[in-house]
Amino acid sequence: MITGQYCRTMAQYNQWQNNGLRNLIKAMDEEELRLDRGAFFGSIFGTLNHVLWADILWLSRFGAGDPPDVPAAQHRDMTPNKAEWDRLRFITDGRINTWAAGLKEVDLTGDLEWYSTMLDKTMRDPKTLCAVHFFNHQTHHRGQIHAMMTAAGQTPIDTDLSLMAE
Template identity: 55%
Template sequence: MIDKTYVTTMARYNAWQNSQLTAIVTKMDHDALIQDRGAFFGSILGTLNHLLWGDRMWLNRFGADVDAPARGDTTKLTPTIAAWSAERFQVDGRTTIWAKGLHNIDLAGDLSWYSGGHDKTLTRPLALCVAHFFNHQTHHRGQVHAMLTAAGQAAPVSDLVFMDDNGA
């Protein structure tokens, strides 16, 4: 289904996208970031927090050196964009380290975890879970992209094919 090249490419893409978003959102005022824009997670900061929460949760499940976040309101993981930015940078670094340390054989087999949302233990193919991890990031960054555009901000380039070999 997927291999290490896919995982490392998507880790680079994730960091590139988050770096571009950080450059935009750190210049916005707090009220604009927490304004309810009718998105599934409400605001720009709420959506960015949910994405960070999900990344931490999945990386912990994958055995990366990341603490799993507490259950609760995933939109309130960090209170400010400065706090989000610092944690986002750390998690992107951990994602890159995890991806580079993988071997193709590591993607074989199943992953089992307890899902609080489903209140039971789930088991799925690990490769599918990893593909979901990156798809989840892209999905919610697309929502942020739309909210930034609606807020009058210049949204970043998000096309994977335009990422250079350095992830920029």
């Protein structure tokens, strides 16, 4: 289904996109970031925290660190402000790149089993599907963030994978 190279490319894409968002977010008011815009996680900031929380959770499932310190029910409030989000996003993107850089094809074989607190049950899926979901989840929610930021008068960077620098 996928390879370690796919994961490395998507980790690089994730960091490129998040760096573009980080630059815009630094210039935005906290109030503007927290405005409920009718998205699934409400605000730009709530959605940013959701993606960050999920990234840390998936890294822990992949054996690349501890799970988030924040319980699932409070994930939208994972970070208290944009400076802390920026710091933790930077660290997490580095962790994602390190995880992907160390992947061998054998690391993507077999199933991954974990307990989902949100669903209150044990889950099991192929590791390749879990890795695809990990990156797809980021891209999906960044698309929502991109739309909210555009509506707020910001100009996010292009999202086309083919435009990413090597």
